[in-house]
Amino acid sequence: MSRLANLDPKKREQYLMILCGAMLLVAAIPIGLYLFGSDVSKMRNQIEAAKKSVAELETKRRASLTFEKQIKQNAADALPVNKELAVAEYKNWLTTLLVGFEGGQVTNTGTTTQQARMVRNRTGNQGPVEYYANFKFNVSGKTTLQDMGQFLQRFYEVKTQHLIRSMTISPIDNGRIDVSMTIEAISIPQTPNKSFTADKKEGDETEWSRMIAAMVERNFFASYVPPKPEGEQKPEPVVVSASKHTYLNGITWSNDRPQAWFNFRLEGRQGIMKIGDRFRIGEANCRVEAINLDRTVELRVELRDNGTGQLSRTVWALRPGDTLYDAEFLRDLDEEEENAQSATTTPTGANEPRT
Numbered sequence: 115m116s117r118l119a120n121l122d123p124k125k126r127e128q129y130l131m132i133l134c135g136a137m138l139l140v141a142a143i144p145i146g147l148y149l150f151g152s153d154v155s156k157m158r159n160q161i162e163a164a165k166k167s168v169a170e171l172e173t174k175r176r177a178s179l180t181f182e183k184q185i186k187q188n189a190a191d192a193l194p195v196n197k198e199l200a201v202a203e204y205k206n207w208l209t210t211l212l213v214g215f216e217g218g219q220v221t222n223t224g225t226t227t228q229q230a231r232m233v234r235n236r237t238g239n240q241g242p243v244e245y246y247a248n249f250k251f252n253v254s255g256k257t258t259l260q261d262m263g264q265f266l267q268r269f270y271e272v273k274t275q276h277l278i279r280s281m282t283i284s285p286i287d288n289g290r291i292d293v294s295m296t297i298e299a300i301s302i303p304q305t306p307n308k309s310f311t312a313d314k315k316e317g318d319e320t321e322w323s324r325m326i327a328a329m330v331e332r333n334f335f336a337s338y339v340p341p342k343p344e345g346e347q348k349p350e351p352v353v354v355s356a357s358k359h360t361y362l363n364g365i366t367w368s369n370d371r372p373q374a375w376f377n378f379r380l381e382g383r384q385g386i387m388k389i390g391d392r393f394r395i396g397e398a399n400c401r402v403e404a405i406n407l408d409r410t411v412e413l414r415v416e417l418r419d420n421g422t423g424q425l426s427r428t429v430w431a432l433r434p435g436d437t438l439y440d441a442e443f444l445r446d447l448d449e450e451e452e453n454a455q456s457a458t459t460t461p462t463g464a465n466e467p468r469t
Contacts, residue, residue: 185302192275193249193301193310197225200301201249203310204276208253208297211268214261215293223250223296246300250279253295256286262293263326273315275300277367325364325434356380356396357438364434365409372405395438403429412444 193200201222212218228245257265262283269278276299284292359379366373376385376393385393392401397417404412411432418425427448430441 188275189302191273191313192246193299194308195247195301195303197247197249197301200247200299200310201225204249204299205251207310207312208251211265212253212255214264215255215257216290218255218257219253221252223252225249244303246302249299249301251297251299253297254293256290256292258289259291260326262291267326271314272312274310274312275302279368327435355439357398360395360438362411362432362434362436365405365411374402374405374411409434413438413441414447 193204205220205222208220209218212220225247227247269276276297279296279298281296282294286292356378361377361379363375363377363384366375371388374387376387378385378395387393387402389402389405392399394400397420399416401414401416402411403414406412413430413432414427415430415438416425416427426446428446429444430438431444432438432441
């Protein structure tokens with residue numbers, strides 16, 4: 115310091131300026147790195163957000179292309195745009211399905227149109243003003259379960275946009291039934307076809323023969339009659355298993371939601387069950403777990419053993435025409451939970467061999 119004090123004032127000022135500049139440079143470096151690093155981090159976040167947005171847009175674009183393709187296919191399979199032609203051709207086709215019906219009738223009960231949605235009291239510039247036209251028909255007549263099964267087979271084999279909205283079946287006599295159905299079909303403005311053709315679906319592997327046989331071989335409308343005792347012996351109480359007399363009649367779809375139709379023969383009633391619905395069969399508590407596209411119903415069954423009092427929880431698979439006695443075992447819920455619990459609680463190295 116004494117040497118710095120004895121220096122020439124000009125040189126001393128130069129040294130002090132150099133020293134202050136070095137100190138400012140040392141202080142500016144971390145500040146610059148901090149400011150520059152924050153900008154880089156901000157730019158990196160913006161790039162990641164942009165990539166995510168691009169990926170989402172690409173996903174939406176692919177979904178829209180798939181949706182557009184499906185719309186075009188549905189339009190190609192739908193009824194003609196000309197409403198009078200659509201009613202006449204579809205009604206004639208339904209009439210051909212009533213060959214085995216006595217007094218079969220097909221009546222057009224009305225046609226409604228679904229207009230484009232209004233946004234702020236204005237219709238969008240893109241897309242048609244009319245989304246689709248809905249044609250409603252009532253089909254009625256007297257027939258047998260065999261001919262009814264044939265009708266359903268021929269109806270659902272066609273790949274047009276139609277469905278049976280509701281159906282009422284009443285027994286008459288000699289195995290005949292009185293049927294009344296409400297059927298709906300649609301036409302789409304983008305449809306290119308000029309007339310209706312009853313083309314069959316490609317790759318339809320539905321087991322129609324098995325389903326029809328299940329309907330015909332079992333009289334669902336007759337009440338249960340226990341067998342008569344043989345000889346003059348005093349009859350013992352008849353114990354009937356409810357699982358052998360509870361049938362899965364079939365599966366239908368209402369508003370794109372599946373429904374399972376059960377016949378509780380011992381109780382003389384029908385039941386339409388959706389996913390999650392619960393019901394009781396004998397001593398068992400049941401719940402519809404799933405209704406699959408392969409026309410199987412997964413049923414959860416909870417049953418307490420009368421001897422031990424232990425509760426078992428299992429899942430079974432049923433197909434149309436099966437009883438609960440014919441169901442296929444899928445899995446044991448108690449074993450699944452026990453295995454999952456043991457997998458999470460087993461300590462590390464517990465199964466390792468000792469040395």
